[in-house]
Amino acid sequence: MADVAIVSGSASDAAITDKVKKVLDANGISYDAQVLSAHRDPDKLDVYIKSSNVKIFIAIAGLSAALPGVIASKTDKPVIGVPVSGTLNGMDALLSIAQMPKGVPVATVGVDNGDNAAWLAIRILKLVK
Helix, strand or coil: CCCEEEEECCHHHHHHHHHHHHHHHHCCCCEEEEECCCCCCHHHHHHHHHHCCCCEEEEEEECCCCHHHHHHHHCCCCEEEEEECCCCCCHHHHHHHHCCCCCCCCEECCCCCHHHHHHHHHHHHHHHC
């Protein structure tokens, strides 16, 4: 069983996913990494969320950045959103992730800051151990 699920909305987010993996690897934290789009793979994403035994989700998404909010709407586990830079320098993704409706919380780190998402996940894990 992995401690953290790293879910990216697109294979093009691999550089950000690699930042997360590097920090988690350096700290001995287990993870499972998947590419599952909230738009293109909604059924696969649902199955993954429901079948996952992880403690924390890190969701990496650009543009409309729906992925973190969709995950948060389907689990009561912590979700950390990582906005990815794009045509609007990531501001569209940042605002999409930060503006979740009440009852659907998503922690948000800076644009392209997979490192901080991993560090936040590590801090959360320290609380549950």
